[in-house]
Amino acid sequence: MAIASASSVTSSVVKPRNTITVVDNRTGKSIEIEITNNSIPATAFSQLKAPYADGERTENDTPYGLRILDPSFINTAMIQSEITYIDGNKGFLMHRGYPIEQLAEKSSYLETAYLLIYGELPSKSQSDLWTWEIMHHTFVADDLQQMIRQMRYDSHPMSVFISAFAAMSAFAPEANPSLQGNDIYINNKGLMNKQIVRILGKATTVAAMAYRIRINRPFTPPRSDLSYTENLLYMMDHMAEPNSYRPDPRLAKALDILFILHADHEMNCSTAAMVHVGSSLVDPYSCVAAASAALYGPLHGGANEAVIRMLTKIGSVENVPVFLDAVKQKKELLFGFGHRVYRETDPRSKVIREVADMVFEVCGREPLIEVAIALKDAALKDEYFTSRKLFPNVDYWSGLIYKAMGFPLDFFPVLFVVPRVSGYLAHWKQQLESGKNKISRPRQVYVGKSRRDYIPVEARVERTITGQNGLTEIPHYISKRRLTKI
Template identity: 45%
Template sequence: LLNGELPTAAALEAWEAELAEHTAPPAGIKNLLDGFHSDAHPMGVFLSTVGALSTHYPESKQIFDEDNRRTQVARLIAQAPVIGAYSYRRANGLPYVDPDPSLSFAGRFLGMLFGEPGAPYTPNPVLERALDILFILHADHEQNCSTSAMRGIGSSQADPFAALAGATAALYGPLHGGANEAVLRMLAAIGSVDNVPDFIRKVKAGEGRLMGFGHRVYKSYDPRATVIKAQAYRVFEVTGRNPLLDIAIELERIALQDDYFVQRRLYPNVDFYSGLIYEAMGFKPAMFTVLFAIGRTPGWVAQWQEMLRDKDQKIARPRQIYLGAGERDYVPLDQR
């Protein structure tokens, strides 16, 4: 995403070392996190802390210095999981666990989430790989709401921390980042496999919504959903089978055979199975969008960097068509 080509083995090793070097957040970030209420939503904590990094790295405003920009990109990608893990620990009343630079990107994140301070942590390889795949599949997906926000804010030449905080705020909205959580609520409401046909009937009658199906871009089966579904089975071999999986499989089976959904090109998307994996790994629904943000961070900064390198780029200024009243006479305040 950042360089336009897959890295060589040596380049990948150097990149991983660079991320490990920039993993530790600046002094004072933990104090900032401690200032949030214990019940603060992890996504609100995440976006606020990302924005605060702008004040810790004032040199990040030198956005046209290639070497400096590379450093800020590495900092954002490396520290996004740290901030996400710290927000999780804060919400659960647990002490912070510092990042272990010897672990992989996903393994380091799992260690900060589920490890103990000062104790070595060995991530389960199946969960580590599943999380890595989920991060990759969420990394970039053209001009969605949050990516457009990243580019729109970045077009004003704001620093990347400020721009990414804005992109995160866009993702925070339930119509963008909250879809996998909505899928879990839907599956829980269905209750059992036996209730799936009646639920399908209600959806077709306009009495309910089928969450996790359909996409603005994909008009066939979302290829990311295929990969995530396969990972779900592997994760459940470690964590135990999520009872909602059987409901999801039956829901998918019936919907894919029903002309109502096929004609409308409603197929499972990336959100349909991802929430089941996150829940099985021990995440509460409030963390799902934070996980989305961590995975999307490389794509956001790649889009931002691409925009800055465009010599024809100007500040974003969408046109607006006025549909209001025509000429209107001014009425003094005391006559209104």
């Protein structure tokens, strides 16, 4: 029997190519697409063109290439990034290569913010300058303060925060590409850095103002001799005490760790909004306002508030089994469990659970923690929830800590957005400096009416007023005095 030589065996092995071949069964055409970093360009599919099939809608644009439909961006990457990495299957999160657990234990929020924005941990001199600049950019223009003071006392604090940042762009015309030119941040790094420290410095001041409006108290000027989170707590809580008053350092440290945990989380809804809006080259203040508005929604930044409302509704440990049964029957919603990315435990939730004990030592044990622990233990023993990868996330514990510290529920999203500003700025800076910035313009798949001709109102078929096809009657309060007929 002949034995093949080693060289002939080797030559018969086909070396795998780092590509994917797609065959269009409509036309038989095939295309080979290169795989880079386990991704392929969606634009490659535009090469797959075909004639209209019999009876096909022309609105499908079939001869112009295949489009990729991915509602809510379930599996579409919108950028290449060097900032944050998440392994959802292993429950792992890192910023610029550093695991979140190490940063939470050893770093500070401002140092982590520097890491996110500039790519490396700062040296001693860089850290000193960074902290000095941010803490000396905390004051808000008096005219802007007056505008913020006009907000109603019952305004949602996030509405105040968003409005203030939207208005802030009017106070920095030199930072507006619409006024100064498209390339101002590429040609002037000093100008970019100035906006970064301005935004980080003023974020805590605006947040404190939103809180003081809510409790009907005058604004407290910031102090540059305090740490970032100390200053926030000082501006929120200082009343008639001497200026030597300082917040409890344990609470400031706990809040600093929470800020690290919330600093960035890859392409979440609000960060994607920051990148999307920033692609138009609008000023960074407007970008932050837009991103904050995205975070404002209850499916994003309001999740920890929803957890507290859920635990309050459960009321006691004894009611946990009944509640979980109701969840299984789709009669109740389970908040604080599961994540769009994580398929195992959210790594931030492990750290945040330890922070809770630090806060409870100062403020007392939050009564709802017993309900939270019982709910967590019961859910993790139930195949219904574990099979669906429903594990506690960061929102599950953070709300309990904020409640224990005495923050009102509607202020929880503000405590989320303030630290997330550093992540927003990191992605904004990365996008502008990438040299690949193009205005974001997603495609759509049109499934509406085909072409039709205009019909004059006299010739249209009369339809009853329903919510399905038009405006329904809107209830208004009208004084009887105005209904008097003459």
